Amino acid sequence: MYSLMTGNNYYETDTNSFDNYFYYNEDFQANMNNDWSYMGDVGTTYMPKSLKPDNIPEWITHVEHMNLLNENLTNDKPSYVDNNGTSAIRTWQGKAMEDWTNDEVLDFIMSELLLECYETSPERSQRFRCISGYIFQQLTEEHCKELSGSKDVGELIYRAKSLYLAQQVGNRLETCANHWTTENNCMIPYPVKIENEGIPGRRPGRPRSVNTVRRKSQKRSEKLWEFIINLLKNSKTCPDLIKWEDFEEGTFKFVQSEKVAQLWGARKKNGNMNYEKFSRALRYYYKSKILQAVPGKRLVYKFGPQAKGWRIASPLY
């Protein structure tokens, strides 16, 4: 059981494919009373219904393995879009952390990273994608470091979440103990997507093959246009610093152009960035069709056909 949870069995098989992994998982499900549930699309994974605090390290390892497998599929998937294509941005505010959805956890983390001028690209928080608020609030500092892949970022996230939890005065709901003893443990607040046909637990579509000898450091740094998309998805910056002019068209406008440029400069550890230079970089995107000019409108740009990942279900206004 342990090896299954950690994904070791997957690596013990000779054919490294999703098929193998999921077949193992089906066996596992059969044997363990459907303890694992299929959770949805790319970027999500199996979630044990009866996850206990002691199992969190194993769960994280499991998540890490799953994300490793999913890694090459998630690049152009908007980080905030959940299984139903619904954006969860900002909805976590004022809400008990344990009720946060995975997307709300992500938005919280992104917001905190942005404040500290860390990269907010999806890669940065990749391994948090499978963490619901219920799990998130239980993570230790070590968990956070491990998931973020960084001591500093892990500490930052842990500090931020501790602060938030501390501010949740008086609304400590049931204790964990109550949860664990509840019949049919299923209280992890995650939008479980039940597959009503096909093999239970089987991921839809063609299984993705995995090449095990690759991806050492595919930590591609955040491109300028990706940075802009992330600003538009972040309630800390949209619509205060940047906003959609017309989401359907893909046009957006810099509300505080100099601040956005400085934010970009901070990201690149360059205190000399300003909108003049920032905009020059944007104009270079015209050639590659990542951006298009919007004549007559100042500070307004339009995403071109080569810009991926900006179209989300519920844009901020």
Added chain:
DNA sequence: CACGCCTTTCCTGTTT
């Protein structure tokens, strides 16, 4: 070290 991709920096000129 080379090379290519993305900017960053600087600049001249034009438009709003």
Added chain:
DNA sequence: AAAACAGGAAAGGCGT
């Protein structure tokens, strides 16, 4: 007049 927009030229940084 001030702020944006347009691009050319060249250098910087970084990953491969």
